[in-house]
Amino acid sequence: MPLKSLPRRGLLFVLSSPSGAGKSTIARRLLEDDPALQMSVSATTRDMRAGERDGIDYHFVDLERFREMRAAGEFLEWAHVFGNRYGTPRAPVERMLDEGRDVLFDIDWQGAQQLYQQAGGDTVRVFILPPSVEELGRRLSSRGTDSAEVVAARMDRAASEISHWDGYEYVLINDDVDRCVAQVRAILQAERLKRSRQVGLIGFTRKLMASSPTPD
Secondary structure, eight states, X not given: OOOOOOOOOOOEEEEEOSTTSSHHHHHHHHHHTOTTEEEOXXXXXXXXXXXXXXXXXXXXXXXXXXXXXXXXXXXXXXXXXXXXXXXXXXXXXXXXXXXXXXXXXXXXXXXHHHHHHHHGGGEEEEEEEOSOHHHHHHHHHHHOSSOHHHHHHHHHHHHHHHTTGXXXXXXXXXXXXXXXXXXXXXXXXXXXXXXXXXXXXXXXXXXXXXXXXXXX
């Protein structure tokens, strides 16, 4: 009979990249086949886009409410990006961890840094790079959701975001999305198996030693 999984601490799994490098696609693929992984839903002051749902894609709030939440310490991290504010509500993340789930974050380098300051060793940070600047521009333009001015602004910001690549434990180049997804899955699995997170190992190994036959 196979041994059931031992208890372990949950982790905060961060994906960051310049816009258009593929982190949202990778996050969606991870969530599709991993029931132990739950997406963190950010609060934002930006307008809702076509097809988005409040509470599913984002928690859409006005600027006054966002400031109230920030002042009350309700965010694990927050950032000001492209004229809008984004933040991770603390309570849902803590609830998911209490339920034994791992939490996935699609946030920028500022948020990743703040999250690491809050949670330290329970945070795993992965940065996704595009294969080239030209390919990044092509991906942004082909999405068809932003104006030429917004695409240009995202391209301008990309260099700044990429400059923070060395603040992450893992850095991947997304030149093939299937391969990149497989690499991210491997990182997630390895981090789950780290001895420091396997809190059930202490009791398990003690039982093994106690039941081992004593030498004559």
